[in-house]
Amino acid sequence: MxxxxxxxxxxxxxxxxxxxxxxxxxxxxxxxxxxxxxxxxxxxxxxxxxxxxxxxxxxxxxxxxxxxxxxxxxxxxxxxPYTRILSSFFDKIAGIQRNGQRYRGNLVPTLIQKYGIEVGSPEDGFDFDQIASFRRFLLFARDTIRWKKPMEPDIxxxxxxxxxxxxxxxxxxxxxxxxxxxxxxxxxxxxxxxxxxxxxxxxxIPRFNESEGHGPKRAHPVEDYFDDLSRHLIWEIYHKDFQLFRYDFDDPSNKMPLGEVDLDEIHAKLG
Structure with a gap:
């Protein structure tokens, strides 16, 4: 390995x-x-x-x-985990990649067809319902992680x-x-x-954000993207991340960790 x-x-x-x-x-x-x-x-x-x-x-x-x-x-x-999955959505699903193509070829067309996601395009200024599409993407992300369908989970x-x-x-x-x-x-x-x-x-040192400028800007505060069902899905996928890395599951608007990482706990639980 x-x-x-x-x-x-x-x-x-x-x-x-x-x-x-x-x-x-x-x-x-x-x-x-x-x-x-x-x-x-x-x-x-x-x-x-x-x-x-x-x-x-x-x-x-x-x-x-x-x-x-x-x-x-x-x-x-x-x-x-809240801001990370949002960033993944805006970069990999709604954004255009550095090569001028959509991420992973047929991934976005599959999401449009099977999950009803909209992503807009550079021509229309990426005009789409970000909140509705993100929540549908979240359902897809959960399906890939839980059942490896319709594809393996993406890194x-x-x-x-x-x-x-x-x-x-x-x-x-x-x-x-x-x-x-x-x-x-x-x-x-x-x-x-x-x-x-x-x-x-x-x-x-500059910040090297390779995904920036290739897609839509996030139009709403983080917490607006997560209703009760979304947060249920987030917990299902990322409960270990919240617990081990001390992030605040109860308040999506609080991006800061609640405490330091315990390295001994990490090695014991993930080893």
Whole structure:
């Protein structure tokens, strides 16, 4: 099984378990910059050199050795499940991807046909009922996660605890798990624990939001998208994420965590 979704700097300073929709583009660029003194030109997910990735066969033995021998500071980053699934919807379902196409080819037409979702288009200014369509998407996301129908769950809306657990189950251990909502504080802790070839000043690092500008803007406050049924579905899919990462299920408008992550609990429950 190994360590899918894991990135490591070439200098071996840090290991990061990618969790989609949780500042992964920014983290990857910081890792790249810390080794090379420049940012990767393009989407860091497309980088085929300059960063060890489990998806690269030549990187696998290097990452495996570093993880199993605990040679590098190891971390990941999490996000409020309410805002994460909303971001997935606006980016992957309603948005146009970097290649100018819809995400995953026939996915959006399937959702329009089977779930009655509308997504608008760049031509009409993405004019559609965001709340109604999002709630129908949520039903689809639940179906993929619960029954793997009409397709396998996608990494962008499968639970964070699932991504994070594969790393532990295969013998890894996290030194830190921090929050997207307090990104600079959490990333600074990582940088304080390591030596990097190039110094990183978080105050001057841009945010790399690769999905921005390709789709509709969210038109309503977060809480408006979640009625009773939506929240029931959210709990069904993400109850572990709320519990383990201390997010506020009762108040969708509160994106901030209610407390710090307990690493021992994470390793015990997800191992």
């Amino acid at each position: 190994g360590f899918p979704g894991t990135w490591m700097t070439e200098s071996g300073s840090m290991v990061y378990r990618v969790v989609p929709k949780c500042a992964c583009s920014t983290i990857g660029q910081i890792m790249f910059y810390s080794d090379h003194g420049r940012f990767f030109d393009g989407d860091i997910h497309d980088a085929a050199e300059g960063l060890h990735k489990w998806a690269r066969e030549d990187s696998q033995p290097i990452i495996e050795k570093a993880v199993k021998e605990r040679q590098a500071y190891t971390y990941t980053c999490v996000r409020n 962008h809306w499968s639970a964070m605890s699932g991504h994070i657990s594969t790393f532990i189950a295969n013998g890894g251990r996290y030194d830190q798990i921090f929050f997207t909502e307090t990104f600079n504080d959490g990333m600074q802790v990582v940088l304080d624990h390591i030596e990097t070839p190039h110094k990183v000043d978080l105050a001057t």
